[in-house]
Amino acid sequence: MTSADASEHESVFTYGAPALKYGSGSSDEIGYDLTQYGARRVLVLTDPGVAATGWPQRIAEGITGYGIEVEVFDGVHVEPTDVSMGKAVDFARGHGPWDAFVAVGGGSSIDTAKAANLLTTNDGELMDYVNAPVGGGRAPTVPLKPLVAVPTTTGTGSESTTVCVLDVLSLRVKSGISHLRLRPTLAVVDPRLTVSQPAGVTAASGMDILCHAAESYTAKPYTEFGRKRPEQRVPYCGANPLADMFAEQALRLLSLALPAAVADGGNMKAREDMALAATFAGLGFGNAGVHIPHANAYPIAGQVRDFHPDGYPGEEAMVPHGMAVSLTAPAAFRFTFEAAPERHLHVARLLAPDFEWAGDFADHLPAVLRDLMERIGIPNGIGAVGYSTSDVDSLVLGTLKQQRLLATAPREAAEEDLAAILRDSVELW
Incomplete structure (x- = not known):
């Protein structure tokens, strides 16, 4: 430069x-x-x-x-x-x-x-x-x-x-x-x-923590945005050293605490670490921003028809926010990998240091996410919450309305890229 x-x-x-x-x-x-x-x-x-x-x-x-x-x-x-x-x-x-x-x-x-x-x-x-x-x-x-x-x-x-x-x-x-x-x-x-959170709520909200941390850590760096005047500055300024620090610690805590809290809601050590992880991830993404998984989550939640998640009250159909975010995260991180390979691999290692992977590096983080999501009871893709490939075009239109989030993605996602991510997320395993 x-x-x-x-x-x-x-x-x-x-x-x-x-x-x-x-x-x-x-x-x-x-x-x-x-x-x-x-x-x-x-x-x-x-x-x-x-x-x-x-x-x-x-x-x-x-x-x-x-x-x-x-x-x-x-x-x-x-x-x-x-x-x-x-x-x-x-x-x-x-x-x-x-x-x-x-x-x-x-x-x-x-x-x-x-x-x-x-x-x-x-x-x-x-x-x-x-x-x-x-x-x-x-x-x-x-x-x-x-x-x-x-x-x-x-x-x-x-x-x-x-x-x-x-x-x-x-x-x-x-x-x-x-x-x-x-x-x-x-x-x-x-x-x-x-402590009173049901297992399904713990799993969904835990995936929200994870995606907050992973998306902020892999977000477009603040140095790659155009220069702004003071009055133009927005809270989501891109990946930066302070946000990185909080995101990394959130991921370390989650690696053990999330499966443990889902398995045993009374595990106070896991609950304490989850509470810290949520706060740390909020301090990270609240400044760096989130990107494609969160942008996709808004139409997935907004266009729900008849899905009723475990652990949530009432008769109303809904896809909880953290669940909606997680469902396209594996495919989204596969897409953004080329923009910041080492950051994606670092997220995978923080979440699953003992996870053995001999395949394509770009699939390492998606594989870690799929494994964790299956273990804690997250639905198997957007197909499991009521969507099919015929819904992709409508979901893409909803995602495109989230330009504030898409602007933070480390790799620009065109309409056809978002459609491919959603199609790849109909079934995850």
Whole structure:
């Protein structure tokens, strides 16, 4: 690269993260933490399943012990939609004002709290802020209130990120809102809250952690993007040394913890390592970004017809986010291998240091992923969740709407490349 070429490429990467409190018992201290933000009136958001565990009420009671008024909204929808988020926003607007928000649950609760916080501090409606071209892509102009994120699943990393994900029902597509102001103020990671996850939820959310880490580590390097002015910078800036460090440690922890936690949900060492891995992966991808597997996951989840996953509540058809992400990951990483061979091989070695492989190097990481997915009960490809080759064209159209994610891929994926990845993912083994 000549000096003239270098001047056209980015030389700056950014890093952001919430304050973090980790460890068993940390959720008992949230009332004290809120006093440090001057909060006097707080809204706790959770979903019915998590509410049934008693943890949200226990946390709310702990907060009131510090003289803070608390209301609990337990109507969060698992895998939230624009409609379900709208209901939470209406509740928050109708019962406010609030000094702070507390989200207790998985990514669904945390993302819904982000939306409620956004739309009680800024004017407009939800779709105004959803990423273009699905929504208006508007940026918040007013700072948000403090948000304390308390994950009860180990997977989404939403407690660390600037992203809020939702299904837009009328368009049958998954999209999101992305802005630095959406990042939680404090992440409280208490592994005790994750023990109630069923095995199917642990497996799906664990694959979300894995893909967060693997995609951020193999993302397009920040130095390969065009140079940006400060006001043009976005949270997903490409692979960089800090994000790499968190991704690598997440993968090391997952290599043993994920199969162990699926096999025995009461294994506290595995639960603790999964909680750390989820947080580390969130700190990584929340800055570097994710790419093709996540872009494919949005239409896979958004166009679901009649699949009902094990371990998830309700009668509604759904493909859980982490599961949807994982189903095309083997084929996607086979496609991106040539852009960064050593990084793909390093991910494979971190996940399965004892995995013997004598085949094509490009197939090493896909083989590791297929082996792990089969062992922990992930469905055998998109065919097992209701899709066939006849659905590929529709899925590709949905993927192409995720340009924010595709831009982070280390190898540019044209429409025909995405179609090939999806066809190769109908059946994995």
